[in-house]
Amino acid sequence: MFVIKCPWCGQRGQKEFTYIGDSNVKRPDPNLASDKEWSDYIFLRKNPKGWHDELWQHTTGCRVIFKVQRNTVTHEIRLTLPLSNKISGAEK
Template structure:
């Protein structure tokens, strides 16, 4: 699989580290809601189809990226730099 890093250009998957589901919403850090924190840490969907993921270009520029990928075909639909709203 080739990921097109916005800084470095097309690179092999071996240069990247998967960091997780980009759709998971972190609870308020001040929240004491144990159920919400347990769900944030442990509950993950395993979608078949289009999915947003966080990847880090660990073997290159070290940027965090949001990759929209089809989990059935591994086709990459889009790649963008992750912003604060993506890193929750």
């Protein structure tokens, strides 16, 4: 287990949170996307080793979804931000 700092509630154990997904996935325009582009958006995700920009929800707390920059190897978290803030790409 690791600790995540909710931008509103402070540090809490990981069990209070739910992983939502990659925060860098861009939703294509459903009126313009091909079937393959839409399928890729729905089903394909990267599985990076190292720093990753993610969305987490504080499901047993304030229920807010926010951004987390987490190392997928060590589970170190170096940044948590409200959704309105932009994370500038994970470093390798």
